[in-house]
Amino acid sequence: MSMQKLAILLVSAALIAGCAKKTKPDDEAAGVVGRDDGFVTQPSPGDDLYGDGRAVEGEYGVTDTPEALLGQTTIYFDFDSSAIRSEYAQAVAAHAAQLIGNSRMAVRLEGHTDERGSREYNIGLGERRAQAVRRALMLQGVSGDQVSTVSYGEERPAVTGSDEEAWAMNRRVEIVYLR
Amino acid sequence: MIHRISAYCFTFLLLLAAPAAQAQLRIEITQGVSEAVPVAVVPFGFEGEGAPAVDVAAVIDSDLAFSGRFAPMDRRDMISKPTRPEQVKIEDWRLLKTDVVVVGRIKPMSPGRYEIEFHVFDVFRGQPLMGYTLPVSADNLRSAGHRIADMIFERLTGVPGIFSTRIAYVTVDQDDGKSRYRLWLADADGARPQVIAESRQPLMSPAWSPDSRRIAYVSFETGVSRIFVQELATGRREVVSSQPGINSAPAWSPDGTRLALVLGGRDGNLDIHVLTLASKELRRLTRHPAIDTEPAWAPDGRSLYFTSDRAGGPQIYRVGLDGENPRRVTFEGNYNARPRVSPDGEQLAVVHNDRGNFRIALLDMRRGGVRILTDGRQDESPSFAPNGNMIIYATREGGRGVLAAVSTDGRVRQRIAAAEGEVREPVWSPYAR
Numbered sequence: 001m002s003m004q005k006l007a008i009l010l011v012s013a014a015l016i017a018g019c020a021k022k023t024k025p026d027d028e029a030a031g032v033v034g035r036d037d038g039f040v041t042q043p044s045p046g047d048d049l050y051g052d053g054r055a056v057e058g059e060y061g062v063t064d065t066p067e068a069l070l071g072q073t074t075i076y077f078d079f080d081s082s083a084i085r086s087e088y089a090q091a092v093a094a095h096a097a098q099l100i101g102n103s104r105m106a107v108r109l110e111g112h113t114d115e116r117g118s119r120e121y122n123i124g125l126g127e128r129r130a131q132a133v134r135r136a137l138m139l140q141g142v143s144g145d146q147v148s149t150v151s152y153g154e155e156r157p158a159v160t161g162s163d164e165e166a167w168a169m170n171r172r173v174e175i176v177y178l179r
Numbered sequence: 180m181i182h183r184i185s186a187y188c189f190t191f192l193l194l195l196a197a198p199a200a201q202a203q204l205r206i207e208i209t210q211g212v213s214e215a216v217p218v219a220v221v222p223f224g225f226e227g228e229g230a231p232a233v234d235v236a237a238v239i240d241s242d243l244a245f246s247g248r249f250a251p252m253d254r255r256d257m258i259s260k261p262t263r264p265e266q267v268k269i270e271d272w273r274l275l276k277t278d279v280v281v282v283g284r285i286k287p288m289s290p291g292r293y294e295i296e297f298h299v300f301d302v303f304r305g306q307p308l309m310g311y312t313l314p315v316s317a318d319n320l321r322s323a324g325h326r327i328a329d330m331i332f333e334r335l336t337g338v339p340g341i342f343s344t345r346i347a348y349v350t351v352d353q354d355d356g357k358s359r360y361r362l363w364l365a366d367a368d369g370a371r372p373q374v375i376a377e378s379r380q381p382l383m384s385p386a387w388s389p390d391s392r393r394i395a396y397v398s399f400e401t402g403v404s405r406i407f408v409q410e411l412a413t414g415r416r417e418v419v420s421s422q423p424g425i426n427s428a429p430a431w432s433p434d435g436t437r438l439a440l441v442l443g444g445r446d447g448n449l450d451i452h453v454l455t456l457a458s459k460e461l462r463r464l465t466r467h468p469a470i471d472t473e474p475a476w477a478p479d480g481r482s483l484y485f486t487s488d489r490a491g492g493p494q495i496y497r498v499g500l501d502g503e504n505p506r507r508v509t510f511e512g513n514y515n516a517r518p519r520v521s522p523d524g525e526q527l528a529v530v531h532n533d534r535g536n537f538r539i540a541l542l543d544m545r546r547g548g549v550r551i552l553t554d555g556r557q558d559e560s561p562s563f564a565p566n567g568n569m570i571i572y573a574t575r576e577g578g579r580g581v582l583a584a585v586s587t588d589g590r591v592r593q594r595i596a597a598a599e600g601e602v603r604e605p606v607w608s609p610y611a612r
Contacts, residue, residue: 108402117537118516118530118559119383119604120428120441121486121493123404124449124470127425131447149447150403151425155381156358162557162578 069094074158075133077171079114082128084136092133095175096140103143109133110174111151112158114167119153126151133173148178204369204582204602210592211247216335218243219252219277223295224262224284231285231320235295238324239281239331242342245368246332247591252277264298264310272302279308281331291317299331309334325366341367341564345608346571347375347385347394348582352600362396364411367564367607369595375409376416383604386429391608395419395429395438406440408456419456425449430474430483439464439474439483451485453500464502471496473517477524484508484518484527495529495542509542511549517560521567526587528552528561528570539572541587552585562606563587571595571605 072091075084084092099105111130113122130149137147159169220240225231243249254260256275261267262284272280283297293315299308311330315323322343329340344367351360360382365372376382380399387394388408395408406426409416420426425443432439438454442463451464451474465471469489476483482499489496490507493516498505509515514532521528524544531540531551539553539561555574562571569591571584576594580601584593595605 116557117514117532118473118486118493120473121470121488121516123425123427124443124472124488127443127447127449128470134447144445148445149424150399151443151447152381152399153383155383155399160578162575 066094066097070098073175075173075175076168077129077173079167079171080125082125082132084132092136093140096137096142099137099142099146100140103146104179106146106148106178107137108176108178109147109149110176111149112156112170112172112174113154114170115154115157115162116167117154119155122153123151124153126153129171129173133175204365204372204595204597206245206369206584207594207596209583209594210590211250212590215248215250216279217252217277218249218279218281219257219272219275220281221257221260221262221283222254223282223297226284227287231293232317233320233324235285235320235324235327236281236283238321239328242325242328242340242368243332245342245593246340247586247593248336249279264300264307267298267300269300269302269305272300278303279331279335283327285320288314293317293320295323295327297327299334321366321370325368338568339566339610341566341569341607343367344565344610345391346562346605347387347608348605349382349385349603350597350600351580351603362394364394375411375414384428385604385606386431387606387608388431389433389435389609391610395431397427397429406438408438419454428473430476432476433478433480439476441472441474451483451498464498464500465505466502475518475520477520478522479524484520486516486518495527508544509549515540515542519561519563519570521563521587522565523567526567528563530559530561539570539585541570550589552587552589553583555583558583560604560606564607565610569593569607571607573603573605 069091075088099107109130111126113125127149130151134147134149138144157170158172159166220236223236240251244251252275258271259268261282264282267280267282280300280302281297283295286294288294294312295315296312298310301308313323325342328342332340345364346367347362347364349360349362351358357379360378361374362376362382362385363372364375378398378400383397385394385396392412393408393410395406397404397406404426405418406420406429407416408419419438420440422442423445424447425441427441430439436456438456440452440454441449442452443449448468449470449472450466451471453462453464467487467489469487471485471487473486474483482497484495484497486493487496492513494507495509495515495518496505497508509529512531515529517530519528527542527544529540529542531538533551536556538551538555538558541550541552552570553572558572558574560573567587569584569586571582573580574583580603582595582602582605584595
C-alpha cells in the first residue's frame with residue numbers, strides 16, 4: 001500500500017473516531033489554579049445548585065442539528081491537499097447516517113480544484129478529493145453503490161477570480177443527492 | 180438542499196457553420212526578431228471585372244508579419260506596384276531597403292475559378308527566387324493566400340510555413356447567467372472562426388487526429404466525462420469512451436489508429452490506457468495508485484510521455500507500449516505537467532512551476548536542460564506548431580483567459596486575443612487538411 005493510500009486511510013479513520021475532542025495538556029485546560037515548587041492545587045466544584053433553573057427557549061446550537069449538518073453540502077480543501085479537515089467531520093457523519101438510513105438514496109461527489117496548474121492533472125486532483133470523501137462515507141458504513149464521483153478539475157469554478165480567496169472557495173467537493 | 184439529476188438537463192448543439200465575427204481572434208506581435216527580414220508584398224493584380232473577394236497579397240503580408248521573422252513594407256511606401264515579373268525594377272526596391280519582393284496577379288479562368296501567378300525576388304542578390312502558378316476556386320482565395328505564404332516562408336527560411344494550418348480552442352462565456360462552453364476551429368491567424376460543438380457543461384482537451392479530419396475531446400454534457408471523436412467535415416460524432424468514472428485526456432497515435440486516454444474507474448485511480456479505434460480493444464498501460472494522466476505520443480509511436488505524481492508532485496515519465504518500467508524524465512522543479520512532444524521528438528514542452536508561477540518550459544531531451552519560454556503567472560496547455568517552430572498556449576491577462584504563442588527559440592512572441600469570453604486549450608492542427 002502506498003504512503004498516500006495509508007495517509008488517506010488514517011485521515012478517514014480519524015474521522016470515524018470522530019467527535020473525541022483533543023484536550024490541550026496545558027495548565028489552563030487542566031484547571032490548575034496554583035503551582036508552587038511541585039505542589040499543585042486544583043479546584044473541586046461541588047454539585048451545589050443555585051435554584052431550579054429553566055429550559056432555554058428558541059433555537060440555539062443550530063450547527064449541531066442534523067438538518068443543518070445535511071445542509072452543509074460543500075467541503076473545502078487546503079491547497080494541494082485531499083485531506084478532509086476536521087471541521088467537516090460532523091457534516092460527513094451526518095451525510096453518512098442519512099445514506100445508511102435510506103439505502104435508496106444516492107449521492108454524487110463532485111470534486112473541484114482551483115485554476116492553477118495543468119487542466120487534466122487538475123481533473124486527477126479533483127477526483128482524489130471526491131474519492132477522499134467517498135472513502136470517508138464508506139468507512140462509516142455507506143454502501144459503495146450509493147456513492148459515485150465525478151471530477152470537474154478547474155472547469156467549473158464556484159467563484160471567479162485569481163486570488164487566494166477565490167482559489168480557497170474553488171477547492172471543494174460538492175455532495176449532490178441524486179435520489 | 181437536495182439537487183436532482185434533472186438539474187443536469189443539458190443542451191448540446193452541433194453548429195456546423197456558425198459565423199461569429201465577434202469571437203474572432205486578433206493576433207499581435209508582442210516581440211519580433213530584431214533582424215526581421217524586410218519584405219514587400221505588392222498588391223496582386225486582378226485581370227477580371229471588379230475585385231476579388233479576398234485581398235490575397237494582404238493575407239500573405241499579414242501571415243509573414245505574424246511569423247515575427249519578416250517586416251512587411253507599408254503599401255503606401257511602395258513607389259511602384261508591379262504585378263508581373265518583367266515589371267520589377269530591383270533598383271527601386273533596393274532604394275526602399277527591402278530584401279524580398281513578392282508580386283502576383285489573379286487570372287479568372289472558368290466561372291468560379293482563378294489562377295494565381297506569383298513571383299518572389301531576392302533584392303539583395305538581384306535574383307528571382309521562385310515563380311509559381313496556383314489554380315484556386317473563387318471561394319478559396321484566403322486559403323490560397325496562406326498556401327503562398329507557406330511556400331514563400333519555406334523558400335526564405337528553409338522551414339515549412341504554418342499559415343495553412345488551423346487551431347482548435349475552447350471558449351467559456353456566460354449566457355443568461357449560465358456557462359456556455361464552445362469548441363472552435365479557426366485558421367492559424369484566427370480568421371474564419373467556427374463553432375463545432377457547444378454545451379452547458381465543460382468541454383475540454385481537444386486533440387487533432389494526425390490527418391486533421393477529426394477531433395477527439397472530453398465532454399461533460401451528461402454530468403460525467405466521456406470522450407468523443409467528431410468528424411469535422413460532417414459534424415458527426417461518436418462516443419469512444421464512457422467508462423464509469425473519469426474518461427479523459429485523449430491523444431491520437433501518430434498513425435491515427437489508436438487513442439491514448441485516461442480512465443479513473445469507480446475508485447478514481449487514473450491510469451493511461453490505449454484504445455484501438457477500429458477494434459475497440461482497450462489496453463491498460465500504467466498501473467499505479469498515483470495520478471497518471473496527460474499522455475502524449477512520441478512521434479515514432481513507440482512510447483508515450485505522461486504526467487504522474489507517483490513521486491509526490493507531478494513529473495513527466497516515459498513508457499513504452501509494453502507499459503514496463505516507466506522512466507522519469509523531468510527532475511528540475513517540483514511541478515512539471517502536460518507534456519507535448521516536438522515534431523522531431525527531441526523536445527518536450529511542459530507546464531512548469533517557476534517559483535510559484537506556472538510557465539511553459541522546454542526540455543531538451545538529447546542534451547538535457549530546461550528553458551523557461553514564457554513569463555506569465557498561469558500559462559498552460561502548450562501545443563507545438565507542426566513545423567516545431569512555435570508553441571501556442573493559454574495564459575491569463577486582465578483576469579481573462581487568452582491565447583499566446585512563442586517561438587521555440589523564445590525570440591518571437593504573439594498575443595492572440597478574443598473580443599470577449601475566456602479562451603483556453605489551444606491545439607495546433609497537423610499539416611494535412
